[in-house]
Amino acid sequence: MVNSWSKSTIFLTLAMLLVLSACSGGGGNSGGKQTDDGGKNNTEQGKKEEKPAGGNTTLSIMWWGPDARHEATKKALDIYTKQNPSVTFKPEFMAWDAFWQKLPTLAASKSITDVLQMDAAYIQEYVSRGQLEDLSDIDLSGIVDPSVIANLQIDGKLYGIPLSQNAQGMAFNKPELEQLGIPLPHKDWTYEEYFQWARDAREKLPEGKYPIGDTTTWDAFNYYQTAMGKPPVMADGGKTFTLDKTLFMTFYQTYEEFRKAKIVPPAEKAASFLENDPQADPMASGVVMTRGATTGSVSALEQLMPGKVGVVNMQVGPAGGGWAQSTIFLSISANSKNKDEAKKFVRWFIADQEAGQALGLTRGIPINPEVYNALEPTLENKDKLGKEIYDLSLDKALPFYPPAAGFSEWVDTYKKEMEAVTFGQQSIEDAFNKMDKMGKELAAKAGGQ
C-alpha cells in the first residue's frame, strides 16, 4: 500500500509539473515559436553579413515583408556598406505577423533595433510610448514633398521617414467582365453605383461566380462612414469613437440583401477565402470578380492572374473615398546607441539612386520622385498597376485611418460579430449594439488616461 501510494504521489507530482510547465508554455512558447524561428534564420543571416574586421559601427535593422523585399533590401544594405566601409548591418526580416509579435517584446526590454520599418497603423502607439527617435532634423528637402512631411508629423515632429506612396483601390477581373458584357468599374464610382453595378452584374454572371465579396472587417465600414462625410470610427488616438447607426444599418442591410440574392458568396465560402493564395484567393480562384487591393499589394495578385487584373479607385461618397499616402516608414529606436549613423542611413535609403535601383518597387512607389523617374522606363505591368491605383485615388483620397492604440481587440471582435451576422446567427442591430458599447468603453478608457 505504502509503496503504491508513494508511487502515485511521484506520478502526481510529475503530472503537476507537466501541467505547470505546459501552461507557461501556452503563454510564452507558442508565441515565441514563430518569432524565434524567424529570428534564428535571421541571426544567421546577420552573422554572415557582419564583417568583424571591417566595420566600426554595426547597425541593427529590422523589417517585415515578402521575399522580394528581403532580397532587395539586403542588396541595398550591401551597397551602403560598399559606399561606407565603416558601417555594417545586422539585419532581421520576417513576415508582418511575426514582426508585430516581436516588436513589443523588444520594446519591453528596450532592445529595439537601431533602424526599423514602421507602419502607419502602429506608429502613434510606439511614439506615445517614447520608443521612437525624433527625426525632424534630417534634411529631406528635394527628396520628399514638404506637404507629405507635414501630413506625417505627430505633435509637430517627424518619427518616421516615409519610404513610398501607397493607396487603397479595387482590383477587378478585366477579361471575364468584358467577355460577359458587364461594364467595367469607372473612376470615382459612388457606393450607390457600386451596389447597383453588383446587382446588374449578378444577372449576367453564371452560378457559382459573384460580382463582389462580402465584408466583415471594420475598415470597410469605416471607408463607407467617412466617404459619407461622417467622422472616422476612431479619432484623437482613440478618445473619440463614432459608429453611425443609420449608416451601419444601411450598409449591412444592403449586404444582407446581397447574401440572399447571391450577389456576394455564401458565408461558408467567404470564410474559406485566403488572399494571395493561388487556390483560395477570392479573385484569383475565379469566384469573385472584384476585391480590394493596395498599391503595395496588387502586384502579388497580378502574379497569380497575369494580364487579367484591372484597377479602379475605392468607391466614393460626398466626402471622397479611399486613401493615398505614405504608410511605410523607417524609424530609429529612441534607445539606439548609433543614432547619428542611423540617421545618415535612413536618409540615404530614400535619396540614393543606386539604392533606389536595388529596392525597386518592393515597398510601393518610391517617395523620392527622382528615384521613381529613373525606375519608370523599366517598370513591369505588376508595378504599373500599383502606380495606376495611386494615380486614380489621389484626387478623391481621404486620410488613412489606422486603428487607434488599444483598439486591436475591438477590431478582432468586430470581425467576429459581423461573421455571426453573415452566418445568420445574429441580427445587424445586435452586432451594432455590442460594437458600439465596446468602442465607447475603450474611448472612455483612452480619454481617462
Added chain:
Amino acid sequence: MNEVKTAHTEKMRTSSRQTKTARQKTKSNLAAGYIFISPWLIGFLLLTLWPIAQSFYLSFTDYSLLEEPVWTGLDNYTKIFTADTTFTKSLSVTFMFVLFSVPLKLFFSLMVALALNKSIRGMNIYRTAIYFPSLIGGSIAVAALWRNMFGIDGYINQVLAWFGIEGVGWISNPDTSLGTLILLNTWQFGSTMVIFLAGLKQVPQELYESASVDGAGKFRKFISITLPMLSPVMFFNLVLGIIGSFQTFTSAFIITKGGPINSTYMYAMFLYEKAFKHYQMGYASALAWILLTIVALLTIINFAASKYWVFYESDGGKPK
C-alpha cells in the same frame, strides 16, 4: 528485528570515526550531485520556475509590454469571470474538444495497438508505416495539409462529389469546424498508440494461456485480462491526453484561426491572442493560471477516480 538493530548500532559505535569521514563524504557527494544536475536545475529555476512565479505576479497587474506593469489586484480575475463572454465561449469550446477528442483518441489508438500486436510476417513494416505520420504529427505542415483536405474545394469534398454528395465547407462552417479539429487530433494517435503497444507487450502470456484453459473466448480475454492489465497505461494516456488537449493550439491557429465566429477558439489560442496580439500580458497571465487550476483539478479528480479502475500488478492485481 531487535537483534538486527543492536548489531547495527554496535557497528555504528565501533566505526564512529569512520562515520565522520563518511558524513563528509556524503556532503561532498551531495554537492557533486547538485553540480551534476545544475545544468538542469539552473535551467529549471531560471527558465521555468521564475517565469511561472512572474506570471503569477503579472496576473494581478495591467501589463501591456510597452509600459511597466500596474498593480490592479483581482481586477483581471473579476473581469474574466463576470464580464468576458469570450472566456466562457473559448472555455466551452475547449471542454467540448477535450470531451470528444480524448476518448476518441484513446479508443482509436488502442484499436490500432491491438491490431499491431499480432505476430504476422512483416509486422515491423506495418508498425513503422502506421507510426510514421506521427513523426510529423503536431507540425504546422500537417495542419496546413488538413486545411487543404477539408477546405470547401478540398480533397474530401472532391471525393464526396464523385458520389454526388455536396460537401460543406468543413473548416469554414461553424457547425463542423470543431469536429474537423477533433478528427485531426484523433488522427495524431502515434505516440499514444506506441505506449499502448508497449503496455500490451507487458501482459504475461501465461494469463491468456490459463484463461484459454478455463475456456475464455477472445472477447472475454480482452475484457478480463487485457483491459485490467492495460489500465495503468490507459490512465497514463488519459492524464496526458487531457493535459495535452487543453492546450491545443497549432491546429486552431493554423487551420481555422479560431473561427468561424469563435467556433474553434481554443483556450490556448485565446490566451495567446490576449498576450501577443492585444498585448494584455497581465490578463493573459490570469487566464494561464485559471487554465492551470482547471487542468490541475481535473488531474486530481482523475487520480482520485483512478483507484476504482486502475490495477497495478504490484498490488496483487487489486485496485488500490
